[in-house]
Amino acid sequence: MIESRDQLRQWLNHSVRVEITDGRVLIGTFTCTDNDANIILGQCDEYLPPGYPKDPRKLGLAMVPGRHILKLEIMEHKEEEIL
Template sequence: MAAGHESSGRVRLRRWLNQSLRVEMSDGRTLVGSFLCTDRDQNIILGSCSEYLQPDSSGSTVEPRILGLAMVPGQHIIS
């Protein structure tokens, strides 16, 4: 693909590079980290990533868990 003729999807991904991204997963976890890259299978890599769990039934929250570099499978991403 020639320079200057990138698809709108690629342009959007380039704008997200190194930006803080919040990812909600199918199992209820939320990951927050810097968007580093993606692949053709829609997996994403987050740097400086932290994991947040849903509050338990008593309403108490759990401290976030620091993951560092994390690969998030595309099939588990809700938003």
């Protein structure tokens, strides 16, 4: 449990890419989480699945329910390389 908390602390204020169950991708700054794995992203942009406009929508501060998260990854590259 302690190792998990340490890992989450290391992710704070880092850019993350989150894939959710409806096909959207959210990219933002990992701000916090809770016991239910809900996360808060700051400066969040939303990218829609293929077939929709490619331009991101600015969300700002966004709460992502943990039950809808398929994949979460720390970004080390520019957004264009990740998408």
